[in-house]
Amino acid sequence: GENVEQHPSTLSVQEGDSAVIKCTYSDSASNYFPWYKQELGKRPQLIIDIRSNVGEKKDQRIAVTLNKTAKHFSLHITETQPEDSAVYFCAAINNYGQNFVFGPGTRLSVLP
């Protein structure tokens, strides 16, 4: 089955700096890769996603890149703000949509 690894587990950056979180997956049949942000005590919220036929996607300060050959994808947040502080989860899902496999999460702290 699919296995998703995520690094780093914790990340602290100064406000205004960039943050990068990396994930690797094992199942080459996975073709959809969402990123979720979860604030303390709240539900995971989708922030960006990418499908396997695309190499990069950007939405304002957030971008995701995908390398299918190497089976890894990354989240990039530029100009970080204190409200970006949260736990971020990557996930991989196969073509049949039956099983979202989540990474263990990255706790991002943006220091003012």
Next chain:
Amino acid sequence: ETGVTQSPTHLIKTRGQQVTLRCSSQSGHNTVSWYQQALGQGPQFIFQYYREEENGRGNFPPRFSGLQFPNYSSELNVNALELDDSALYLCASSPRGGVADTQYFGPGTRLTVL
């Protein structure tokens, strides 16, 4: 458009008891997935229901079971509760089953087993 809702918000049970958690999917969504999220970990897939049938299952024992109703709402039942079942239980709905699609999460039910 109504988002995903779950009930109850919190629940305390004792070991050996049974529990039922409920989820209403987002309007227009026909697929519901259930996840268990232990403290400090990512959500773990329990199972998915599409058109009232189980459409995939993660590595959870048979005492975890579910239902989906004609209005696409869903229940998660856990029998013979164990201490390790203490977790946040999340449901997520998606517009289409059988394909890789965006899932939208509910607020979760926090279950504590004493």
